[in-house]
Amino acid sequence: MMQLPCPWCGVRDESEFVCGGASHIVRPGLSASDAEWGSYLFFRDNPKGPLRERWRHAYGCGQWFNLMRDTLTHQVLSVYPMAEPPPAGG
Amino acid sequence: MRYSALALLRGALSGGRSWQPAWRSPEPKAAYDVLIVGGGGHGLASAYYLARNHGVRNVAVLERGWLGGGNTGRNTTIVRSNYLYPESARLYDFSLRLYEGLSRELNFNLMLSQRGLIDLAHSRHDLDSMARWVNSMHMNGIDARLLSREEIAARLPLLDVSPEARYPVLGGFEQPRGGTARHDAVAWGYARAADALGVDIVQNCEVTGFLRGGHGEVTGVTTSRGTIRAQRIGLAAAGHSSVLAALAGFRLPVTSYALQAMVSEPVKPALDAVVLSPGTGAYLSQSDKGEMVIGAGLDLFASYAQRGSFAVLQGVVAATLALFPSFSRLKLLRQWAGNVDVVHDSSPIIGPTPVPELFINCGWGTGGFKAIPAGGWTLAHVLATGRSHPLAEPFQLERFHSGRLIDEAAAAGIAH
Ligand SMILES: Cc1cc2nc3c(=O)[nH]c(=O)nc-3n(C[C@H](O)[C@H](O)[C@H](O)COP(=O)(O)OP(=O)(O)OC[C@H]3O[C@@H](n4cnc5c(N)ncnc54)[C@H](O)[C@@H]3O)c2cc1C
Numbered sequence: 085m086m087q088l089p090c091p092w093c094g095v096r097d098e099s100e101f102v103c104g105g106a107s108h109i110v111r112p113g114l115s116a117s118d119a120e121w122g123s124y125l126f127f128r129d130n131p132k133g134p135l136r137e138r139w140r141h142a143y144g145c146g147q148w149f150n151l152m153r154d155t156l157t158h159q160v161l162s163v164y165p166m167a168e169p170p171p172a173g174g
Numbered sequence: 175m176r177y178s179a180l181a182l183l184r185g186a187l188s189g190g191r192s193w194q195p196a197w198r199s200p201e202p203k204a205a206y207d208v209l210i211v212g213g214g215g216h217g218l219a220s221a222y223y224l225a226r227n228h229g230v231r232n233v234a235v236l237e238r239g240w241l242g243g244g245n246t247g248r249n250t251t252i253v254r255s256n257y258l259y260p261e262s263a264r265l266y267d268f269s270l271r272l273y274e275g276l277s278r279e280l281n282f283n284l285m286l287s288q289r290g291l292i293d294l295a296h297s298r299h300d301l302d303s304m305a306r307w308v309n310s311m312h313m314n315g316i317d318a319r320l321l322s323r324e325e326i327a328a329r330l331p332l333l334d335v336s337p338e339a340r341y342p343v344l345g346g347f348e349q350p351r352g353g354t355a356r357h358d359a360v361a362w363g364y365a366r367a368a369d370a371l372g373v374d375i376v377q378n379c380e381v382t383g384f385l386r387g388g389h390g391e392v393t394g395v396t397t398s399r400g401t402i403r404a405q406r407i408g409l410a411a412a413g414h415s416s417v418l419a420a421l422a423g424f425r426l427p428v429t430s431y432a433l434q435a436m437v438s439e440p441v442k443p444a445l446d447a448v449v450l451s452p453g454t455g456a457y458l459s460q461s462d463k464g465e466m467v468i469g470a471g472l473d474l475f476a477s478y479a480q481r482g483s484f485a486v487l488q489g490v491v492a493a494t495l496a497l498f499p500s501f502s503r504l505k506l507l508r509q510w511a512g513n514v515d516v517v518h519d520s521s522p523i524i525g526p527t528p529v530p531e532l533f534i535n536c537g538w539g540t541g542g543f544k545a546i547p548a549g550g551w552t553l554a555h556v557l558a559t560g561r562s563h564p565l566a567e568p569f570q571l572e573r574f575h576s577g578r579l580i581d582e583a584a585a586a587g588i589a590h
């Protein structure tokens with residue numbers, strides 16, 4: 085079973101967490117074109133390798149946090165708070 | 175070589191020496207009219223229909239691993255056309271009708287078994303939504319009927335329909351023409367038939383980049399076996415669609431997830447229908463070899479690992495045993511996962527991409543085995559003519575900007 089490091093509770097089993105998808109998606113302004121709006125809603129990088137994503141420790145402390153995780157190996161590369169900008173490398 | 179009872183006899187008498195390879199394994203040529211990237215069912219079917227329907231025979235299929243080593247050889251082999259919306263019903267029922275004649279056409283036994291597909295209702299809400307579902311199917315001209323609890327109990331004697339069941343069965347519905355087909359045979363049958371029409375099938379050939387012309391159009395690919403030029407290119411790479419799109423410089427509305435399945439040891443016939451329980455997240459059927467083939471829902475985070483989490487496996491086994499308590503005696507033999515290409519409305523994308531001369535077939539997610547004939551037919555059409563096939567018109571990439579989504583999430587659910 086994959087294990088993830090909650091910044092508050094430490095390393096826990098995957099089944100305690102809920103994945104919220106990719107992080108750092110910026111909502112465009114109200115003047116956005118259909119193309120920009122569609123890209124914001126639906127289009128994703130979906131890399132085979134490092135991905136920055138949001139997770140919630142739903143069956144633990146309930147907190148959200150950011151994770152950089154390799155989608156091929158499932159290795160966790162870094163953990164950082166929700167409001168922080170993405171770390172370099174990925 | 176045509177397969178027949180006589181060929182089988184000849185093979186037996188010659189001690190197996192009369193059999194020939196089912197397709198050639200040629201070195202790739204320097205150039206083709208059309209290249210297909212991905213040797214799963216959709217890629218192989220596309221190549222076959224390019225040759226058969228459009229006379230385009232200077233075609234190669236490039237596969238990074240082996241034929242059907244992707245989702246086509248990893249799925250739970252369920253075929254059905256019980257979709258909610260008319261656009262999907264037309265596409266998937268066209269596919270099922272092609273399947274019905276395909277063993278004969280390809281001269282390859284696909285072991286299509288239309289044993290019926292039963293969805294179980296575990297709540298009043300399930301009953302209501304299934305009634306609506308059946309009504310939609312009738313409006314789309316597709317066979318479907320509601321089943322009472324008693325009818326289900328008679329069809330599935332090992333299912334726990336008692337009032338004390340953990341998940342009480344209140345009723346359900348059936349698509350009688352639903353069933354299973356042999357997944358490997360679908361890949362191999364299309365490969366053999368395409369090869370016979372002149373298509374080159376090139377395995378162990380990974381596409382690593384695209385060559386571009388003066389107007390940004392694709393003019394070929396770089397691969398692990400050298401550069402290959404082409405007038406047009408079709409992508410049919412399922413879970414790797416985003417990786418290829420990134421190489422060509424655009425993004426897709428796709429996320430790749432692991433979807434897992436497992437089989438038990440083989441036993442005598444005990445389950446005479448495909449059974450889906452959307453409420454509990456389990457579905458199963460018995461293979462002709464006798465194994466119980468059990469499928470799960472997605473591992474709900476992006477993944478390119480073809481294994482799947484233990485947490486999901488545990489959940490689906492628990493649900494299966496709650497439905498069929500006597501299966502607790504069965505041993506699981508194997509578990510695996512595929513790498514599925516999920517889009518927000520659970521409907522496919524078949525048509526042009528932002529890059530000229532580059533076309534795509536993807537987004538089948540957890541349910542594209544049943545759609546292989548239709549996916550191949552419609553990708554071949556747009557590759558040969560430059561125009562979308564009428565069945566594929568609603569399924570364009572453009573819908574994610576116009577907002578015309580075909581939201582089959584309700585109908586597709588976990589019901590692959
Ligand atoms: C566990 C599981 C159960 C499922 N159950 C069902 C079911 O019961 N019914 C149903 O209808 N559907 C089901 N599906 C979905 C179905 O399997 C897929 O939608 C379908 O097989 C997709 O076919 P494809 O040809 O598009 O993809 P694939 O068969 O995955 O083929 C894509 C190919 O592209 C190749 N490729 C990738 N990148 C490259 C590259 N760079 N260069 C060259 N080649 C490349 C891959 O190696 C692969 O062989 C299930 C899927 C899974 C994983």
Ligand SMILES: [Zn+2]
Pocket residue numbers: 090091092093094141144145146147
């Ligand atoms: Zn926590």
